[in-house]
Amino acid sequence: MTHNWMIGAAVAVSLGGLAGGVSADTLRLLTWGGYAPDDVIEMFEEETGHTVEVTLSNNEEMIAKLRATGGGGFDLAQPSQDRIAGPQAEFGIYKPIDLSRIDASQFIESMLTATKLNTTVGDEVYGVPHVWGTSGLVLDTAKAGMVTDYTDLCGDEVAGKVSYRLKRPTLIGFAFAMGMDPFAAYGDPVAYENIMNQVETALIDCKPNVKTYWGGGDELMGLVRSGEVVAAMAWDTGGWKLNADNPDVTFVAPESGALGWIDTFVLPAKGKADDAAYDWINFVMRPEVSAKITEASGNFTASLGADEFASDALKARFQNSFPPEAIDNIKWYPPVPAGLEAIEGGVLDRIKAAN
Amino acid sequence: MAQGTKLGFYLLLTPLVLWLGLLIIIPHIDMALLSLRERVGVGEYATSLANYRGFFGEPIYMWTFLRTAMMSMLATVVTLIIAFPVSYYIAKIAKGRVQSVLFLLCLVPFWVSELVRTFGWMILLRETGLFSSLLQWTGLADGPVEMLYNDVAMMVGLVYTSMLFMVVPLVTMLESLDDAVIEAGYDLGGSGASVLREIVIPHAMPGIVSGSIVVFMLSLGNYLTPTMLGGKDSLWFTELIYSQFIVRFNWELGAAFGFMLLILSSLIVWVTLRLTGQTLEKTMGS
Numbered sequence: 001m002t003h004n005w006m007i008g009a010a011v012a013v014s015l016g017g018l019a020g021g022v023s024a025d026t027l028r029l030l031t032w033g034g035y036a037p038d039d040v041i042e043m044f045e046e047e048t049g050h051t052v053e054v055t056l057s058n059n060e061e062m063i064a065k066l067r068a069t070g071g072g073g074f075d076l077a078q079p080s081q082d083r084i085a086g087p088q089a090e091f092g093i094y095k096p097i098d099l100s101r102i103d104a105s106q107f108i109e110s111m112l113t114a115t116k117l118n119t120t121v122g123d124e125v126y127g128v129p130h131v132w133g134t135s136g137l138v139l140d141t142a143k144a145g146m147v148t149d150y151t152d153l154c155g156d157e158v159a160g161k162v163s164y165r166l167k168r169p170t171l172i173g174f175a176f177a178m179g180m181d182p183f184a185a186y187g188d189p190v191a192y193e194n195i196m197n198q199v200e201t202a203l204i205d206c207k208p209n210v211k212t213y214w215g216g217g218d219e220l221m222g223l224v225r226s227g228e229v230v231a232a233m234a235w236d237t238g239g240w241k242l243n244a245d246n247p248d249v250t251f252v253a254p255e256s257g258a259l260g261w262i263d264t265f266v267l268p269a270k271g272k273a274d275d276a277a278y279d280w281i282n283f284v285m286r287p288e289v290s291a292k293i294t295e296a297s298g299n300f301t302a303s304l305g306a307d308e309f310a311s312d313a314l315k316a317r318f319q320n321s322f323p324p325e326a327i328d329n330i331k332w333y334p335p336v337p338a339g340l341e342a343i344e345g346g347v348l349d350r351i352k353a354a355n
Numbered sequence: 356m357a358q359g360t361k362l363g364f365y366l367l368l369t370p371l372v373l374w375l376g377l378l379i380i381i382p383h384i385d386m387a388l389l390s391l392r393e394r395v396g397v398g399e400y401a402t403s404l405a406n407y408r409g410f411f412g413e414p415i416y417m418w419t420f421l422r423t424a425m426m427s428m429l430a431t432v433v434t435l436i437i438a439f440p441v442s443y444y445i446a447k448i449a450k451g452r453v454q455s456v457l458f459l460l461c462l463v464p465f466w467v468s469e470l471v472r473t474f475g476w477m478i479l480l481r482e483t484g485l486f487s488s489l490l491q492w493t494g495l496a497d498g499p500v501e502m503l504y505n506d507v508a509m510m511v512g513l514v515y516t517s518m519l520f521m522v523v524p525l526v527t528m529l530e531s532l533d534d535a536v537i538e539a540g541y542d543l544g545g546s547g548a549s550v551l552r553e554i555v556i557p558h559a560m561p562g563i564v565s566g567s568i569v570v571f572m573l574s575l576g577n578y579l580t581p582t583m584l585g586g587k588d589s590l591w592f593t594e595l596i597y598s599q600f601i602v603r604f605n606w607e608l609g610a611a612f613g614f615m616l617l618i619l620s621s622l623i624v625w626v627t628l629r630l631t632g633q634t635l636e637k638t639m640g641s
Contacts, residue, residue, distance in 0.1 A: 064601045087604070089397050160501075167602070212504045212586035226483040228501075338397055345603040346413070352590045353415045 024049035025273035027280055030062055030077040031055070032263060033217075034297030035131060036284075044283050050276040059083050066093040071269025076277040081262045082333035084119040084127045090338045095267045096124035101278045106285040111302040115262055118335045127264035128281065129302035131293065134258035134330055135169050136321075137231065138224060138239040142248040144231040149255040150177035153231055154206035162206075163223055164233035166213040166352055168344050169259055173233060174199045176256040176331060183334050193343050200347045204354040213352075224249060237298030240317045250317070253326040260330040262302070390610035406611035416595065420615065423592040424623060426506070427574035430513040431567050434521045437514065438566070442525035443555070447534070461522050469516060473583045476512050477503060480584075504586025512580040517573050521566040528562030529555070564633050568624055575620050592616055 029036055033056050041052045055074070057065065062079050066072075071093035079087075088094050104112060111129045119127035139147055144158050150173045153162045164170050175182040175195050185191040211229055214220040217238055223229040224242055236258070239251025265281050267274060283289060290301040291309030298314070300307060307315070393405040410416050445457045464472055479485045480502040490496040502508060532555065540550040556563075581591035596616070599609030628634060 060602045060604075063604065067604070067606075090604075091398070207587065210587050211501075215582070226481070228482045339394075341603045342605060345598065345605065348598070349415055349590075349595065352587070353419060355588065 024051070025075075025276040026050065027052045027076060027273050027276040028074045028271075029054050029280070030057055030065065030074040030268075032058065032078060032131075032297070034299075035078060035263070035293060037292060037296035040284060040289055040292050040296075043289070044280060047283070048276070048279050050273070050279060052280070063087050063091075063093070066268050067091050069270070071095070071271070073270075074268050075271040075273040076280060077266050077268055078130060078263050079127075079266060080333065081115050081118050081127055081129065081264050082335050084264065084266060085121050085335040086338040086340075088119075088121045088126055093269050094126045095269050095271070096126060097128060097265075097267060098278075099125060099128075102128060103282050103285065106282070106287075106303055108302050108304050111262065114332070115264055115302075119264065119266075127266045129262045130265055130281075130284070131297060131299045131301050132260065132262040133299040134236050134253070134260045135173070135234060136236065136239075136254050136258035137252045138220075138234040138242065138249065139232075139252050140224070140227070140230040140246075140249050141252075147231045148252075150174050150233060151202070153233065154202070154209050158231045159209045160211060161228070161230045162209050162232065163211050163214045163220060163229045165215070166348050168341075168348075170203070170233055171196060171199050171344055171347060172331075172333075173254070173256075173259055174202055176259075177254065178202060179256075183331065186334055186337055186340065189339070189343065192340065196343055196347045200350060203351045207351070207354060236318075236321060239321065240298055240314065243317055244313070251321045253322055253329070257329040257331045258322075258326065260332040262332075386610045386613055389606055390614050392607045394607065400607075406608045407615075409608055410611055410615055416612070419590050419595055420592050420619060422590070423575060424619070426510070426513075427571050428623075430510060430517065430574045431571045433510065434514050434517050434570050435563065435567060438518060438521035438525055439559075439563075442522050442529055445522070446526045446529035447532075447537075458522075458526065461519055464515070465519055469579055472516065473512055473580055476508070476515070476584060480508055480511075503584060505588070506585065509581050509585040509589060512584040513574050513577060516577065516580055517570040520569045520573060524562040524566040524569075525559060528559045532558045560633065561637060564628070564631070567627075571624070572620065575616070 027050050029052055031054060036052065036054045041054070045051055059079050062077050063083060066074065066077065067087070070091075077094075084094065099116075107129065111132065115127055115129040116125045119125060137147060137150070137153075139145070144161070146155065146157055147153060150170075152158075153164065172182050175198075178198065180195050180198070182192065182195050185195055211223065214223065214232070214234075217235070220229075220232060220234055220238060221242065224232060225245065234251075236251045239249065242249040243251070265277075267277055271277060284293060285301070285303045287303050287305040288309055290303035290306035294300055294306065294310050294314070300310070300318070390406050391402055391404065392400045393403040395401050441461070445454055445461075449457055477484075481487070482499045482501040482503070484503075486502060487496070487500045490500055491498070536554060536558075537550060540554050545553065576593055578591070578593040578597060581589045582594060585591065592612070593616075596609050596612045599605045599612060603609075
């Protein structure tokens with residue numbers, strides 16, 4: 001044992017010498033399920049000598065965790081691009097990204113530019129894009145073929161067999177389906193509240209139709225797989241995963257437009273391993289590595305040329321769900337101004353409490 | 356010698372003081388300060404009672420609290436009704452091995468986490484679940500029956516989760532009751548009902564009260580069971596607190612909710628103790 005340990009130490013010392021002072025860090029990554037698959041972590045650790053510790057989470061919990069520690073405890077986080085500017089202005093939980101340390105040529109340019117614009121606070125950029133996708137309708141096309149938009153979820157044909165989340169994407173989606181533009185009202189709290197009140201009425205009327213409000217992705221999978229739910233509002237990947245088991249079930253972009261999100265890379269304010277964080281960003285944005293992440297998470301990335309490595313089955317599903325005009329119709333989330341969550345919160349509470 | 360005893364006393368006291376101070380008192384002071392803050396602009400806060408006004412101003416919050424409290428009380432009563440005969444059987448009727456086995460059986464479900472237990476109920480109650488299939492197979496129902504996502508399912512989950520916390524104090528109390536006293540009751544011409552009313556229940560009262568307090572508080576503070584089994588109509592007060600903290604980033608209102616929960620639930624326990632003529636000293640001191 002002792003010998004092994006000594007050899008190990010000697011190797012480590014000599015490797016350290018060879019690497020010329022580049023220190024190996026532990027990268028504490030706060031991310032979503034599927035964004036840091038084991039094989040990618042293994043390749044990264046082998047190549048750079050850093051170690052990666054992954055914590056899985058979602059948007060709200062990521063921000064809540066970072067807020068609780070003032071931006072400490074993690075070295076790299078992956079919230080959606082619309083949830084960066086608001087919390088940064090309010091809580092100061094991120095640090096600016098040094099764009100010179102990121103290989104911009106690996107990114108799809110339009111996506112990088114848009115994300116930089118949306119995550120700018122003051123003169124500093126706080127986020128670069130990683131994985132993108134949409135939310136829309138997951139339908140059992142054999143039983144719920146008549147559903148073409150969110151508002152159709154409230155129709156009699158699917159009564160009792162509908163599920164959606166009680167979260168902000170549902171409010172936004174319904175507002176678009178009802179012919180309003182909530183994104184245009186982001187800057188005007190009064191107009192936004194007016195829109196949300198109309199959505200509230202619609203969702204309370206729709207409540208008898210709903211089987212349950214789903215919380216986690218696995219819960220929804222169970223509901224649709226068992227046939228208890230035939231129409232749901234969910235993420236595209238959920239629909240594609242279900243499609244692999246049951247060809248009738250798939251993701252459909254609603255008429256009013258799927259809602260597009262981009263998950264990003266941000267540096268928490270008190271992160272301690274920035275070198276490792278930049279190494280990770282540049283590593284996973286390589287097309288061949290990005291393709292592995294697409295395989296694991298089911299979503300495409302902002303990496304240039306990665307779709308060439310994607311599996312044909314996934315590409316076929318994507319093209320099936322998104323004819324060209326549906327791609328043009330994707331509504332990308334603009335940054336959420338601080339304070340809007342309070343309006344939405346009241347609406348969501350009232351819907352949940354309604355009978 | 357006296358010096359040594361004193362040192363020992365303080366050494367023994369230290370963990371308790373640290374526990375209370377670091378994990379209970381300091382966080383609560385922090386929460387209290389947080390609940391008295393109001394957001395007036397981006398990153399700007401002022402001291403005010405706005406959060407508490409928010410709690411009383413929006414009827415939904417009060418209704419949700421009342422609903423949570425009523426459901427928790429109902430859960431407590433149902434748990435007591437089920438647990439009392441069970442405890443009586445374990446403590447007084449079963450003997451030796453059977454007694455330990457029965458007690459162990461009450462304990463076994465708690466070897467897995469609450470999440471797994473709740474998920475077990477979901478598998479049983481859901482539309483494509485065990486009970487629904489069984490009913491269809493026996494011909495009692497001609498289509499799938501949905502038993503999940505309603506108040507009854509939630510109540511089942513709550514009672515199941517808190518069963519043990521009622522059984523343990525009851526068994527301890529009933530075991531300390533001398534059989535001779537019960538026999539004397541019968542010898543003096545008492546019926547089963549009057550022996551139960553005059554001897555068994557009064558003796559078990561401290562166990563009933565402490566069990567009820569624990570079950571009530573556990574149900575009131577439960578998050579998982581109402582969310583998973585209650586479904587779309589389940590709004591539970593803890594869920595409101597969670598969503599204020601995590602989903603809305605509104606820690607101020609969440610902290611105010613937390614304090615209202617603490618104050619109101621303490622009040623309910625106090626009033627109930629008063630109404631039933633019990634005191635905390637009598638219950639805990641036994």
